[in-house]
Amino acid sequence: MTDGLDALTVIFTEFYYWITVVLMFLIHVGFCMYEVGASRYKHHQHTLMKNTILIPLVTVTWFFFGWWIYWAFPTGPGIAPSIMTESSGLILGGGFGANDVANPMSSIMAINLNDHINGVFWAAFLLFSWTAASIVSGAIIERITTFAFGILAIAIGSVFWTIDAAWGWHFDGWMVKLLGYHDAYASGVIHAIAGGFALGVLAVLGPRIGKFSSSGEPRNIGPRNPWLVCIGLFLIYTGFWGFYAACNIPIFDLGPEYGMEGVTFYTATNIYITPTTLSGVTMNFLMSLAGGLLAGYWISKGDPFWTYSSGLAGIITASAGNDLYHPIQSLLIAGVGVWVAYRMHYWVERKFKIDDAVGAVAVHGYAGVVGLIICGFVLWGYPSSGYGDAYAAINPMGMFIGAIIMFGVLGFLPGWILAKILHASGKLRIPRAVELAGLDYNILEAAKKDEKAVSSASR
Amino acid sequence: MATVTNWVEHLTTDVDSSTEGIQVAGEIYPMVGTEGWLLLIGIIFWLAWHVATGSGEAEEQSKLARKSPGSNAHKSNITEW
Numbered sequence: 001m002t003d004g005l006d007a008l009t010v011i012f013t014e015f016y017y018w019i020t021v022v023l024m025f026l027i028h029v030g031f032c033m034y035e036v037g038a039s040r041y042k043h044h045q046h047t048l049m050k051n052t053i054l055i056p057l058v059t060v061t062w063f064f065f066g067w068w069i070y071w072a073f074p075t076g077p078g079i080a081p082s083i084m085t086e087s088s089g090l091i092l093g094g095g096f097g098a099n100d101v102a103n104p105m106s107s108i109m110a111i112n113l114n115d116h117i118n119g120v121f122w123a124a125f126l127l128f129s130w131t132a133a134s135i136v137s138g139a140i141i142e143r144i145t146t147f148a149f150g151i152l153a154i155a156i157g158s159v160f161w162t163i164d165a166a167w168g169w170h171f172d173g174w175m176v177k178l179l180g181y182h183d184a185y186a187s188g189v190i191h192a193i194a195g196g197f198a199l200g201v202l203a204v205l206g207p208r209i210g211k212f213s214s215s216g217e218p219r220n221i222g223p224r225n226p227w228l229v230c231i232g233l234f235l236i237y238t239g240f241w242g243f244y245a246a247c248n249i250p251i252f253d254l255g256p257e258y259g260m261e262g263v264t265f266y267t268a269t270n271i272y273i274t275p276t277t278l279s280g281v282t283m284n285f286l287m288s289l290a291g292g293l294l295a296g297y298w299i300s301k302g303d304p305f306w307t308y309s310s311g312l313a314g315i316i317t318a319s320a321g322n323d324l325y326h327p328i329q330s331l332l333i334a335g336v337g338v339w340v341a342y343r344m345h346y347w348v349e350r351k352f353k354i355d356d357a358v359g360a361v362a363v364h365g366y367a368g369v370v371g372l373i374i375c376g377f378v379l380w381g382y383p384s385s386g387y388g389d390a391y392a393a394i395n396p397m398g399m400f401i402g403a404i405i406m407f408g409v410l411g412f413l414p415g416w417i418l419a420k421i422l423h424a425s426g427k428l429r430i431p432r433a434v435e436l437a438g439l440d441y442n443i444l445e446a447a448k449k450d451e452k453a454v455s456s457a458s459r
Numbered sequence: 460m461a462t463v464t465n466w467v468e469h470l471t472t473d474v475d476s477s478t479e480g481i482q483v484a485g486e487i488y489p490m491v492g493t494e495g496w497l498l499l500i501g502i503i504f505w506l507a508w509h510v511a512t513g514s515g516e517a518e519e520q521s522k523l524a525r526k527s528p529g530s531n532a533h534k535s536n537i538t539e540w
Contacts, residue, residue, distance in 0.1 A: 041533070041537070042533040057505075060501065060505050061505070063501070064498070064501065064502060064505070104494075104498050105494040105495045105498050106494070107485065107486045107491065107494065108485075109494075110486065110488050110494075111486075111487055111488050112485040112486055112487070113470075113484075113485045113486075113487060114485030115485065145516060145517075145520075146512070146516055147509070147512065147513035147516055147517070150509060150512075150513075151509075427513070427517075430520055431520055431521065431523075431524035432524075433523065433524040433525075433526075433527040433528075434520045434523050434524050436527075436529065436530040437523060437526075437527070437528040437529065437530065437532060437533065438530075438533045440533070441523055441528055441532070441533050441536075442519070442523060444533050444536035444537065444538075445533075445536045447536065447538050448535070448536040448537075448538055450538075451538045451539070451540055454540075
């Protein structure tokens with residue numbers, strides 16, 4: 001970089017994404033606290049380790065192939081031609097092709113003085129990947145093997161969510177072009193898919209022992225430590241700020257980008273490179289949080305677990321269109337999403353005997369789906385892209401189909417199939433005796449022995 | 460082994476004669492050119508981790524299952540340091 005203004009723009013963008021990654025770490029801190037708070041004492045340490053170990057597993061696989069998939073798959077392949085290569089095959093080269101920016105053997109996937117953005121952008125997307133896997137982790141606590149969860153975490157974190165991001169969260173994605181799919185802050189591409197994936201796994205995994213009575217009535221296995229759960233959710237809110245920031249490009253000149261001769265228009269944009277303002281998005285984030293909290297408190301009659309979760313569900317519902325909504329629209333949309341998610345959680349639990357230990361399918365999956373569908377109506381007619389006529393406008397049918405793809409095709413189905421394979425090989429669920437005794441039984445027994453030995457020692 | 464031995468020389472490396480002194484040889488990590496081998500080693504390490512920890516977990520759980528302590532047995536092991 002030899003030009004001062006260019007350098008400032010690049011270094012600012014580099015630092016901007018770097019900060020988003022730091023903030024998004026808090027999402028994972030929050031998820032860990034939340035899961036440990038929700039699990040019972042005898043399972044605590046294994047529950048914590050299960051969620052922790054997804055960090056390295058998704059990270060290394062994101063380096064090996066996850067990032068590459070994002071840049072290679074926007075065309076499907078075979079569904080719609082790329083605006084860069086004009087081919088509907090895998091996008092491997094041509095500026096933003098997979099081999100140009102994400103080949104793990106490329107010199108750009110390392111410290112390279114000619115590039116200041118790829119690594120921090122890779123990391124921002126990686127933190128989204130952790131989030132997707134962590135959403136699944138909470139639903140299945142206290143009965144899945146760590147081995148099986150590791151495989152499932154890689155599948156959702158480094159394969160399926162990144163395919164959906166290529167399709168619907170990329171300026172060249174076929175869902176954006178053909179369906180007019182719009183999902184600025186990932187109602188669908190992170191939350192609906194992860195919720196659907198979790199539901200697919202839960203359908204095979206089965207409930208925790210004792211969750212349902214012999215007559216099929218659900219029993220509440222409440223959070224052992226509600227305060228840890230609440231603080232965990234507060235931290236997830238905090239990390240969500242970083243998540244929102246990372247979904248934007250902070251400074252971009254849209255004039256030359258859109259081919260407008262002689263026009264200079266610097267702005268923040270969303271992931272589709274259409275303009276928005278960080279200022280307005282900040283209002284929408286807080287108003288949708290408020291809408292979720294208010295609705296959650298109302299519908300759950302002040303239950304802390306559901307009120308906190310509803311704050312999150314509210315943001316998730318409004319996220320698809322929070323780059324364009326009015327703040328009051330965000331507030332109301334968040335409230336609707338929470339109402340649906342809460343009702344759906346208990347209906348599915350009773351009807352299908354699904355034991356979602358933390359309500360992850362509801363908070364992320366159902367709220368995400370509702371958010372996509374509402375976005376199709378509220379933003380009906382808006383352009384999904386600034387790159388011309390090749391892109392359909394945002395519309396209800398396109399968003400509805402998008403929701404089915406996110407929750408069902410790339411979420412539920414792969415989760416169910418993979419869980420079936422793991423179940424058939426005897427690797428999915430821990431032995432019944434271990435579940436009863438507690439995953440941490442050996443650790444607790446050893447600690448008790450140590451305590452006795454230490455307390456009886458005289459020197 | 461060292462990709463960079465002199466920063467001044469490195470930052471003025473002519474990798475494109477039309478922009479002499481402007482572009483630099485961007486890679487500064489050790490062992491440039493071995494990226495494929497590094498990837499292979501990384502993948503082997505990753506897969507080996509699954510095999511090793513997966514079998515260890517199964518063995519540990521089958522031992523505990525054989526002992527079958529019961530759903531309340533852990534309560535006698537709660538420590539009060």
